[in-house]
Amino acid sequence: MSMEEDMLQYLIPQPNTKQIVFEKVLSTEFPATLVEFRELSAMRKAVEESLNRTSNVTDACEQDLNKLGAYIPLLFNLVHYADKIKKVSGLKIRWSSGLISQTIIQRRCPKFFQVDNIMFELGMILYFHAVKLRERAMELVTTDIKKSVAHYREASGVFNHLSHELLPSLQPSLPPGKLPELTPSLCSSLSLLCLAEGQAVTTKSAEESGKSASLLSKLHYGITQMLSEASAHLSSRANGECKDLSSRFLEYVSSLRALHELKSQKHLAEVLESEEQIGEAVGVLRRALASARKSVPSKDDTWISIFKKEREEVSKKMAKYEKLNDFMMLQKIPVETDLPYPKGEKIVNLIAYTPTRVERELRFK
Numbered sequence: 001m002s003m004e005e006d007m008l009q010y011l012i013p014q015p016n017t018k019q020i021v022f023e024k025v026l027s028t029e030f031p032a033t034l035v036e037f038r039e040l041s042a043m044r045k046a047v048e049e050s051l052n053r054t055s056n057v058t059d060a061c062e063q064d065l066n067k068l069g070a071y072i073p074l075l076f077n078l079v080h081y082a083d084k085i086k087k088v089s090g091l092k093i094r095w096s097s098g099l100i101s102q103t104i105i106q107r108r109c110p111k112f113f114q115v116d117n118i119m120f121e122l123g124m125i126l127y128f129h130a131v132k133l134r135e136r137a138m139e140l141v142t143t144d145i146k147k148s149v150a151h152y153r154e155a156s157g158v159f160n161h162l163s164h165e166l167l168p169s170l171q172p173s174l175p176p177g178k179l180p181e182l183t184p185s186l187c188s189s190l191s192l193l194c195l196a197e198g199q200a201v202t203t204k205s206a207e208e209s210g211k212s213a214s215l216l217s218k219l220h221y222g223i224t225q226m227l228s229e230a231s232a233h234l235s236s237r238a239n240g241e242c243k244d245l246s247s248r249f250l251e252y253v254s255s256l257r258a259l260h261e262l263k264s265q266k267h268l269a270e271v272l273e274s275e276e277q278i279g280e281a282v283g284v285l286r287r288a289l290a291s292a293r294k295s296v297p298s299k300d301d302t303w304i305s306i307f308k309k310e311r312e313e314v315s316k317k318m319a320k321y322e323k324l325n326d327f328m329m330l331q332k333i334p335v336e337t338d339l340p341y342p343k344g345e346k347i348v349n350l351i352a353y354t355p356t357r358v359e360r361e362l363r364f365k
Helices: 031-051 060-080 104-108 118-139 145-173 184-208 213-239 247-274 278-293 301-329
Strands: 093-096 112-115
Touching: 031 060, 031 118, 060 118, 093 118, 118 145, 118 184, 145 184, 184 213, 184 247, 213 247, 247 278, 247 301, 278 301
Parallel strands: none
Antiparallel strands: 093 112
16 A cells, blocks of 8 residues: 555645625725735636535645645735725625535535625635645645645634634624634644654655554554544534534544554563563553444545554454563553553644735825
């Protein structure tokens, strides 16, 4: 199996949006400002085409990131003058959710949320930017590990910026039935998910280069810990945030966590075996398999195949250790409460997002 085939992957569904023509809504008598509004509309239209694309385009993800890179600094400049446009109505900023659980009909005709607040646009654009950074990271897994991990870290930084800097003040402006994309808890969860995925790429590379079982156990369990924290953020759905999230997305997070917990305990058993603690090694693998049986993905054939391969590998290792213990070591297998757990190590950190803007004066009528 290649690295990509041996890893769980999930594309976050993109939101959709409706067109915004800034110069039709924002009034100015100054030619230079009118040019800025028209450039904003043109850059926004390019992003709309990326969001609403229905066909696959070669290098589409990289092109999308370039379009966002052109639009976002202009948008931040408009936001800089936000106090002057707060009383403007008619912007009609409309976005739909990609992460709300939907029927086939709802996917074809998504519900759009409208907020006449430029910060709503900024929030959704930054969210989409983070999604595309993560998507690009997934594309680079097999060709450029270093760049792939860097994109995961950048995506984590954008999601973290949304969660802690932008969204808390935007919440009162959002309509009832708000988009889960603009809830701090979901963005915090996605930030952690990107770090976990980046560490999964690093750990897979470490496995292929023959790093020690001790290190691999710690790295896999570090991924497990990050995903446990991500799941804790998602559980805040119970108090009103992130309602009706896609079951496939939720299953991805739980399945990824279970897979790396299984891998971490497999490597821990190898460490115990090398220390001639065969009884504990058997107990750790039995516990790992019992837990994994409760978390097998239910629908995705690729995920099921990856899980099956890992479980078979652990089962073979356990049978080998059991045979060794029965015929040579004769060690007692501890009860579950006495078994050791892996110690997690987190080596992938986010790259903090620093907003940049094109500093051009905008003069309103």
